[in-house]
Amino acid sequence: MTCFKPEANVPSGTSSFGLDYNAPEMMQPRQPDQTPIDFKNGGRVKHNDVSPQGVYLPNYNILTPHMRSPDYVQMSTAAAITLGVMKGRMHRCSCTRCLNLLLTYPEGCRANCAYCGLARHREAERDYADRNFIRVDWPAVPMDEVAEIVARDGANSPFHRMCISMITHPRSDQDTVTVLKKWTDRVDPSAIPISILSNPTTMTRDDVKLLHEMGSDIFTVAIDAATPEIFERTRGKGVQSPHNWQKYWEILLDARDIFGPQKFGAHIIIGMGESEYEALSLVQQLVDLGGHSHMFCFFPEKGSLMDHLPVTPRDQWRRVQLARYLIDYCDKRIDGMSFDEHGRVADFGIPQSELDVIIDAGIAFRTSGCPGKFAEDISACDRPFGDSPPSDIASYPFQLEEVDIRKVRNQLGMEKPGETYQAGEDLEMIDG
Numbered sequence: 001m002t003c004f005k006p007e008a009n010v011p012s013g014t015s016s017f018g019l020d021y022n023a024p025e026m027m028q029p030r031q032p033d034q035t036p037i038d039f040k041n042g043g044r045v046k047h048n049d050v051s052p053q054g055v056y057l058p059n060y061n062i063l064t065p066h067m068r069s070p071d072y073v074q075m076s077t078a079a080a081i082t083l084g085v086m087k088g089r090m091h092r093c094s095c096t097r098c099l100n101l102l103l104t105y106p107e108g109c110r111a112n113c114a115y116c117g118l119a120r121h122r123e124a125e126r127d128y129a130d131r132n133f134i135r136v137d138w139p140a141v142p143m144d145e146v147a148e149i150v151a152r153d154g155a156n157s158p159f160h161r162m163c164i165s166m167i168t169h170p171r172s173d174q175d176t177v178t179v180l181k182k183w184t185d186r187v188d189p190s191a192i193p194i195s196i197l198s199n200p201t202t203m204t205r206d207d208v209k210l211l212h213e214m215g216s217d218i219f220t221v222a223i224d225a226a227t228p229e230i231f232e233r234t235r236g237k238g239v240q241s242p243h244n245w246q247k248y249w250e251i252l253l254d255a256r257d258i259f260g261p262q263k264f265g266a267h268i269i270i271g272m273g274e275s276e277y278e279a280l281s282l283v284q285q286l287v288d289l290g291g292h293s294h295m296f297c298f299f300p301e302k303g304s305l306m307d308h309l310p311v312t313p314r315d316q317w318r319r320v321q322l323a324r325y326l327i328d329y330c331d332k333r334i335d336g337m338s339f340d341e342h343g344r345v346a347d348f349g350i351p352q353s354e355l356d357v358i359i360d361a362g363i364a365f366r367t368s369g370c371p372g373k374f375a376e377d378i379s380a381c382d383r384p385f386g387d388s389p390p391s392d393i394a395s396y397p398f399q400l401e402e403v404d405i406r407k408v409r410n411q412l413g414m415e416k417p418g419e420t421y422q423a424g425e426d427l428e429m430i431d432g
């Protein structure tokens with residue numbers, strides 16, 4: 001049984017370099033090792049060629065079966081628990097509202113992004129279907145079984161959205177279409193809207209158009225790195241990875257044309273060496289184009305090329321979360337904010353009384369992503385504990401309670417008199 005329980009408290013607030021932000025000079029990935037030829041391209045799994053038997057839970061002690069999309073997809077541990085194909089509980093959440101489906105192949109993702117647990121450089125160490133990704137395992141489930149379970153639940157489905165996550169693989173574009181077809185044959189896209197988390201590197205404008213025509217609602221591009229330099233260092237030539245900043249923007253702008261306003265967006269990871277000003281400039285640019293930003297807090301994923309680097313200090317993260325919410329949902333602009341010499345937010349540009357109302361509502365600090373059925377600014381994609389442990393939550397996958405707000409205010413340096421946060425108070429909350 002999997003249980004996301006509070007772990008030993010990890011220090012937050014300052015990085016291990018003593019700064020209250022992750023400065024560019026320290027956020028350097030290590031170089032990937034050479035992979036022995038027999039382990040390349042899923043060689044071990046293809047050589048053993050074990051037939052899959054239903055749901056596969058990552059297990060490092062048995063031979064990984066030979067599973068491929070579109071017959072198989074992987075899903076987050078939270079989605080597998082919610083779908084009922086895996087037992088477990090999540091700290092303070094009863095379920096996730098987004099069914100994230102990830103394409104899977106023995107060859108895995110052919111890119112090598114420095115912060116990602118799925119990256120190619122891990123071929124020798126761990127088979128693709130056993131790799132951790134955003135801190136958790138991703139069980140593999142036959143796609144027909146996924147569609148069957150959700151179709152059977154009908155209007156009672158706990159899911160508010162389904163998302164297909166593409167990876168960098170020669171078959172990714174055509175298999176995304178087949179997975180989407182398998183889904184829409186059984187589940188009405190107006191009942192459970194569909195998002196596509198794209199892989200621009202292999203895509204054309206026609207691919208974007210086809211996914212829209214087939215009933216997808218929102219199209220997102222995981223830019224991840226907030227500047228071209230960080231992109232190149234963490235996802236491009238710097239780590240022998242094929243991605244290109246211009247190509248990502250080309251597909252993002254195609255999505256704007258084809259999916260339309262509010263129906264496209266980009267992922268941004270905070271704390272990879274960009275300044276707060278740079279990250280928020282990108283947020284503003286996306287809003288000006290008519291789209292949204294979905295934020296992730298950098299976490300040193302085990303086995304990734306950045307696993308030796310510090311988590312994003314919580315004050316940096318909270319400032320960016322709050323400013324991003326103001327820009328994305330409150331019609332505020334970056335030009336009304338002020339920044340210090342390190343590019344950190346010094347003033348949010350609105351009266352404190354107005355800021356207090358937004359902080360106390362808590363929504364700004366929840367996981368950001370494509371909306372579900374509750375409200376436009378509440379993400380269906382709640383990714384429980386995908387960017388932090390329960391003891392030091394970055395993106396809250398549930399509505400914040402009073403103690404959580406006090407903790408966030410403490411991290412922001414905005415505590416109210418008489419309402420201070422005592423370390424560990426929030427860990428005593430009863431599980432949902």
Ligand code: SF4
Nearest residue numbers: 109111113116118119
């Ligand atoms: S393309 Fe996506 S899945 Fe592949 S290594 Fe990069 S971040 Fe990971």
